[in-house]
Amino acid sequence: MSTLDVPTIIAAGLDDWRPLVHSLHAxxxxGDFAQGLEFVVDIGAAAEAANHHPDVKLTYTHVDITLISHDSGGITDRDLDLARTIxxxxxxRGFESDPARLAIVEIALNAQDKDAIGPFWAAMLTGDANAYDGEQVTDDTGQVPLLWFQPTERRNEAPSMCFHLDIWIPVGQLPSRIEAGVAxxxxxxxxxxxxxxxVLEDAEGNKACLCTVMDRS
Structure with a gap:
């Protein structure tokens, strides 16, 4: 099944959901753990019926859900259909969504040769060098954030190690998040x-990148 582009996902009218990176989130x-647990059971039954399974995180006050078609590498019609069902x-149950609180944090590392350092960081983060896929380090268990490698021009001297955070947020939250950072x-x-x-920076020049899915392939 082919993946959907951002305009198609937004046009689907899923008010509870937001695309972040390559997946759909809500x-x-x-209100409390017991009601959340009952909701998760409902989601599980719907997922089994659809033969399409989201990642679900249950906390005392809320339930977070991530939808992605792993076999396609992105968001497909299957995800939109299950999102509507959820x-x-x-x-x-009278539960309201809270899209303004959605976010994904990635770590980016400047790299002149990502293939030379990618396996090392995969081993450090996950214990498995094969978690580096040629572009980034991923953890299927969700215990560590994604690490990707920012291409950096090769210089004669080795560059200083330079990490920065990519914070993926819903498109509509970009202006208020910038305002909050400046304030x-x-x-x-x-x-x-x-x-x-x-890109914003703190008073000492440490940078963070607020990212959205807009204007991306």
Whole structure:
């Protein structure tokens, strides 16, 4: 099944859900653990019926859900269909979504030769060098954030190790998140690629990149 582009996903009208990186996300406020657990059971039954299974995280106050078609490498119609079903289940229980609180954090590392260092970082983070796939380090268990390698021009001297955070947020949250960062003492370093991403820095020059799915292939 072919993956869907961002305009198609947004046009689907899934008000509870937001695309972040290559997957679809929602958070539903359930109020307490018992109600959340019952909701997760509902989701499990729907997933079994659809033969398509989301990642689900249950906490005391909310349930987080991630949908992706792993065999296709992105969001497909299967994910949209199951998202609608889950939203209907939440509506039946009176649960409201909280898309403004959705986020994914990635770690980026400047690299002149990612293949030379990727297996090392995979081994450090996951214990398995094969977790490096040629572009990034991923952890199927979700215990560590994704690490990807920012291409850096080769120089005669070795570069200083340089990490930065990529914080993926819903498109509509970009202006308020920038405002919050500036109000907290930061400044906008580069907004030339907005709304795809905007780079901010703190008072000592440490940088973070606010990322959205807009204007991406």
């Amino acid at each position: 958070r539903f406020r359930t 939203s209907d289940l939440a509506g039946e 907290a003492g930061g400044r906008v370093f580069d907004d030339s690629e907005s709304p795809s991403f905007v």
